[in-house]
Amino acid sequence: AQSVTQLGSHVSVSEGALVLLRCNYSSSVPPYLFWYVQYPNQGLQLLLKYTSAATLVKGINGFEAEFKKSETSFHLTKPSAHMSDAAEYFCAVSDNSGYALNFGKGTSLLVTP
Amino acid sequence: NAGVTQTPKFRVLKTGQSMTLLCAQDMNHEYMYWYRQDPGMGLRLIHYSVGEGTTAKGEVPDGYNVSRLKKQNFLLGLESAAPSQTSVYFCASSYGATGTGFEQYFGPGTRLTVT
Numbered sequence: 001a002q003s004v005t006q007l008g009s010h011v012s013v014s015e016g017a018l019v020l021l022r023c024n025y026s027s028s029v030p031p032y033l034f035w036y037v038q039y040p041n042q043g044l045q046l047l048l049k050y051t052s053a054a055t056l057v058k059g060i061n062g063f064e065a066e067f068k069k070s071e072t073s074f075h076l077t078k079p080s081a082h083m084s085d086a087a088e089y090f091c092a093v094s095d096n097s098g099y100a101l102n103f104g105k106g107t108s109l110l111v112t113p
Numbered sequence: 114n115a116g117v118t119q120t121p122k123f124r125v126l127k128t129g130q131s132m133t134l135l136c137a138q139d140m141n142h143e144y145m146y147w148y149r150q151d152p153g154m155g156l157r158l159i160h161y162s163v164g165e166g167t168t169a170k171g172e173v174p175d176g177y178n179v180s181r182l183k184k185q186n187f188l189l190g191l192e193s194a195a196p197s198q199t200s201v202y203f204c205a206s207s208y209g210a211t212g213t214g215f216e217q218y219f220g221p222g223t224r225l226t227v228t
Contacts, residue, residue: 009153032211032212032213032214034211034216036219041222042221042222043117043203043219043220043221043222044156044203044205044219045219046216046217046218049214049216051214052214090155090156094210094211094212095158095211097169097212098210098211098212098213099144099161099163099169099210099211099212100146100158100161100171100211101156101158101211101217103148103155103156103157104155105153105154105155106153106155
């Protein structure tokens with residue numbers, strides 16, 4: 001079964017510091033992986049996706065993620081955190097049906113001045 | 114383009130009441146989905162549709178029904194609401210299947226409280 005695990009339900013960084021949000025996947029087939037961001041009281045917005053074209057994927061707002069098959073990971077990074085990055089982040093993988101997504105439980109990012 | 118819209122944004126129901134949540138998309142997407150979001154649980158799939166007139170069960174379908182009579186609309190019904198259905202409901206749509214790399218676009222959500 002395709003699933004993802006997000007390590008750390010809460011992550012706190014200082015403004016300007018590196019952001020690292022962890023996601024590990026389990027999949028019996030080559031996975032399609034997604035990172036979404038949810039700002040308070042809003043819907044989810046796609047940050048980036050991995051579709052096997054390139055292992056380093058660049059997304060919106062300066063975020064990027066690297067697909068590492070050997071580590072079954074797809075961690076999200078940003079070199080320098082901004083206050084506006086404070087939000088909930090979800091990693092997701094295409095589910096068994098191939099139609100929908102299996103989401104991780106989410107990581108809440110807090111950015112302190 | 115409005116994208117994916119949901120009606121209503123908020124609703125309070127008493128146990129046993131019924132209601133319908135409406136999702137509409139103007140992107141001509143074939144696939145539509147209903148998820149629920151609960152604290153610490155991420156999003157869980159309730160039902161989905163791969164085209165007009167089709168529906169299928171997701172991970173947590175009990176207590177819900179859906180209909181897709183028009184391509185642009187996907188309705189989620191609660192026939193007899195229970196407190197366990199208190200949640201935030203998100204609708205999403207996509208041009209193609211996630212298993213072929215297509216992303217989903219999400220609506221703003223409906224916050225439902227059942228007392």
